[in-house]
Amino acid sequence: EPLDENRMSRATLEAMWDAVTRHRHRLLPYFERKAQLMGSERLAWYDVHVPAIRSEARMTYDEAATFILEQFARFSPDMAALARRAFEERWIEAEDRPNKRAGGFCTSFPVSRQSRIFMTFSGAPSNVGTLAHELGHAYHQHVIDDLPPLAQNYPMNLAETASTFAERVVTDAAIHHTTDPTTRLALIEQQVLDCVSFFMNIHARFLFETAFYEARRSGPLSVEELNRLMVDAQRRAYHDALAEYHPHFWASKLHFYITEAPFYNFPYTFGFLFSTGIYARALAEGAGFARRYADLLRDTGRMTTEELAARHLGVDLTRPDFWEEAVETALAPVERFLELSAGGAPAGNGDH
Numbered sequence: 001e002p003l004d005e006n007r008m009s010r011a012t013l014e015a016m017w018d019a020v021t022r023h024r025h026r027l028l029p030y031f032e033r034k035a036q037l038m039g040s041e042r043l044a045w046y047d048v049h050v051p052a053i054r055s056e057a058r059m060t061y062d063e064a065a066t067f068i069l070e071q072f073a074r075f076s077p078d079m080a081a082l083a084r085r086a087f088e089e090r091w092i093e094a095e096d097r098p099n100k101r102a103g104g105f106c107t108s109f110p111v112s113r114q115s116r117i118f119m120t121f122s123g124a125p126s127n128v129g130t131l132a133h134e135l136g137h138a139y140h141q142h143v144i145d146d147l148p149p150l151a152q153n154y155p156m157n158l159a160e161t162a163s164t165f166a167e168r169v170v171t172d173a174a175i176h177h178t179t180d181p182t183t184r185l186a187l188i189e190q191q192v193l194d195c196v197s198f199f200m201n202i203h204a205r206f207l208f209e210t211a212f213y214e215a216r217r218s219g220p221l222s223v224e225e226l227n228r229l230m231v232d233a234q235r236r237a238y239h240d241a242l243a244e245y246h247p248h249f250w251a252s253k254l255h256f257y258i259t260e261a262p263f264y265n266f267p268y269t270f271g272f273l274f275s276t277g278i279y280a281r282a283l284a285e286g287a288g289f290a291r292r293y294a295d296l297l298r299d300t301g302r303m304t305t306e307e308l309a310a311r312h313l314g315v316d317l318t319r320p321d322f323w324e325e326a327v328e329t330a331l332a333p334v335e336r337f338l339e340l341s342a343g344g345a346p347a348g349n350g351d352h
């Protein structure tokens, strides 16, 4: 049922998890380095997703807008034009004021064919990526907004294709352009942490739910049994590398309780890797890719994911090749992080 809702086959899901499982051990040296930077022997569950590097650098909203427009234009003039319109027509509510919640989202209005973005722009380096991410959603909507409503209805696993792509374009450029070593390392670490989330945390949830449904056939499970299944899944997904796990994760995570969407986990990893694979293509193909990219987004609401990939990328998602390339691209920042943090955290990164 969750596969149907995401319009993908079991073979695709397995090919994806296979590639992830084969390569994610490359995150383990990051865990070791991070433990060193944090002055501990071995990371625990609660350390893993906290960045070890923090940048105090700040960028103004106008600087961010200019930077995003420049970077979008390198990949797609169309995407840049839509983003320019969003800035000029004030589609974005980004003010940083007390009591406003963090995070961002983008919503679209079918009649006016416009989007609106809500986020808090504090100027932190990661905010530029968030703003690009939300503009990616707006661009996705823009590409499909003249289609009939039913053909605009893309599944969850494709919903983050355009946003993740836009974010990656801008974050990679920011890593390249910044002159501050701490900011560079902090941005790279954010990309590494994405891999930890999508390859380990999300996979642990998937393994847990698989084991849970299997065990539930023979009757209700006690708290102890649920805890045990949870820790087993976490140990497997994190390669037994952590000092402590989170047995009650099943109780604290909302996603396990969304009854109309079981396995509310793998679409995240799919979306991340699908988009990363497209980004790898865009880098390889240069300017000619923009047209194909728009065509691909246009079909996200009216094809299965396998048809979409076959028609617009010429790949078979049930085979390992596409996933291998995507995992490889996603893991590239790990080596950069290890290289740049070899002598400890860059100067200027104190405990403030």
Ligand SMILES: [Zn+2]
Residues within 6 Å of the ligand: 133, 137, 160, 163
């Ligand atoms: Zn998003």
